[in-house]
Amino acid sequence: MSRSASVIIPAHDEAAYIGACLEALFASALEGATMQVIVVANGCKDATAQIAQDYAQQGRNLEVIDTPQGGKLHALDLGDAAAGHGTRIYLDADVIVSPGLIAGLIEALDAPAPRYASGMPVVASARSAVTRAYARFWQTLPFVASGVPGFGVYAVNAAGRARWEGWPQIISDDTFVRLQFIPAERVSVPALYSWPMVEGWRNLVRVRRRQDRGVAEIAARYPQILRNEGKAPLGLRGILTRALRDPVGFGVYAAVSLAVRLPGADGWVRGR
Template sequence: MTEHATARDDLISVILPASNEAALIGDCLQALVRSDWTRDGAVQVIVVANGCHDDTAGQARRQAAAFAARGWALQVIERAEGGKLAALNAGDAAARGSIRVYLDADVTVSPGLLEQLAAALDTPAPRYASGRVEIAAQGAVSRAYARIWRRVPFMAEVVPGCGLFAVNAAGRARWDAFPGQIISDDIFARLQFRPEERVAVAAGYRWPIAEGWANLVRVRRRQNAGVDEIAARYPALAANDDKPAFPLARKLRLALADPAGFAVYAGVALAVKLSPRRDQGWSRGR
């Protein structure tokens, strides 16, 4: 683990990479600062505005007074270069907490999540933790997709860490810097831990998915490419994968329970399988 100062056990660091997120960063930070917090110590939030062409950094700085009122630190780092992995590494370099929370800028946490994560990670043993994912969607197609996705075994039975994951000091020592040019930082981090080292806490967080058919296909294709890339580049991590099977009988039950939702979900999966791999540049597709 790359360290620039001795980690403080009385501090939790939230690292928040943000690229052109001026419309969302305020809600993300406001949810954080409203967190329940009864533990000793404080919270350090580091926003890394990377490659922005909007007012992401300015919107983040407007939240500083609310954080200061709680005795928490809000730091905004501006990087001309884009790239989420480099932003994560810049955030890690500035972080001082022994617990690290990696948070996407479009995620909003529930009040109890931060404290529950800190409690779950308060151990000398390596641990990874995340909350209960609340998949959010607006349009009819994405809502239908979300109804099924939240019920597939991977989302319902393990600790996926989509949009938010946290590790303690011993867990963060499992790897050095985030590697450059990988698609799925969340999968890379998650598979550093054995299933029994991953903890799901009860508190939830809101994680929006892509809107519309074309964007769902594009993002699903990218997700699949990220899984394949990690398997190819880091085969040793495969031993830690606990993705549950999705048997045909379970799929049939879902299809009977929600035919419209299953048609959209299966149609997106089929479109990804039939369409050629295209540019994997990131698009959330809101």
């Protein structure tokens, strides 16, 4: 059994977020456990790497890898190569973990059998009314409210990480990892983390379109893991119940869902 973990943070131009992310991360460590933190600043044109280096110079167990090559999957490969512990926690640089989350993940993954774990996501307060409405409805969906979705932060123990080798060049790394595990192997840790959603109509459509492409890509390339999904079906009754409770949120969510079906040529887009 292991009371240690390597936390891998891919970060591309996250100077505005990385400091708060690291502060919350170190405050969430499990007493008596060993936590190695690896920030992979990939293709940054801002001060992300320097800000992380400042934390490393404070005596934290933090390594900064500054690579000119962009790309989250490349950054994850570099982070895994530098990781010294079997348990891996993959954390987006704009996520704020609550004080108990990292401790809870390490404890949940302290087992010999393959396990996957994440916390309970809360969408950070948005500035735009359309994002607030979309997020309000989206957070009631079964995948978010009752599953272990893992967007923003997900973790696996050593036996779980052995389920795949290097990171494939795909859009949705979190979906790819989650579907390596059947629902019974996924653990929901009852600790919160704050995850930012993109602001405004145009960005919501762009990100939703990209998310849908990511799911379709996995279905095409890795159809064998789709059987592990285990999502609770929403059904017509569930949709109507939620629509009556929040007609504005439903209207915005439905409109975005329709808009993504229109032709679009979005390239890479940040998840917020």
